[in-house]
């Protein structure tokens with residue numbers, strides 16, 4: 001698995017330091033508000049687990065599974081809801097936890113959905129942002145790292161469902177997805 005990685009972009013230590021910072025920031029932003037924190041599966045599962053341990057104020061959690069990439073390195077543009085929330089979002093302060101914003105299609109779809117369900121507020125925290133990939137206008141409220149234009153894997157992010165268990169963020173060798 002490590003042999004398929006061309007370059008480590010962000011180490012495990014750098015990821016953890018940034019997540020601690022984001023947790024502290026979110027703890028002060030959401031103090032006294034009991035937000036509903038939503039993990040966008042599958043990609044965000046590791047970030048969600050590490051982030052919520054760094055949030056020191058009361059929160060509720062829920063999970064939603066969506067997919068738009070399948071086994072490709074470009075978004076299909078069709079955001080499929082594979083698992084919906086268990087919780088009603090009406091009147092809630094919602095914080096969406098994402099691993100990466102690339103084209104922006106997944107989040108623009110989700111934000112519209114949650115606003116239509118009458119959430120009181122909808123904000124986004126993303127660990128990674130790849131601005132070069134955008135096809136719709138979309139910015140997170142809180143961002144960990146801005147990434148260059150490369151297909152990355154690890155720390156929850158996959159290529160064809162593999163590499164999610166790497167503890168760092170790496171660039172996949174192009175020959176892996178062009179072969």
Ligand SMILES: O=P(O)(O)OC[C@H]1O[C@H](OP(=O)(O)OP(=O)(O)O)[C@H](O)[C@@H]1O
Nearest residue numbers: 041042043067068069102103104105106
């Ligand atoms: O900004 P976008 O171009 O929409 O890309 C970002 C989304 O794509 C990935 O999910 P994917 O659809 O691959 O599902 P997964 O989380 O199960 O890997 C990633 O986890 C984000 O949710």
Ligand SMILES: [Mg+2]
Nearest residue numbers: 043069070158
């Ligand atoms: Mg994926």
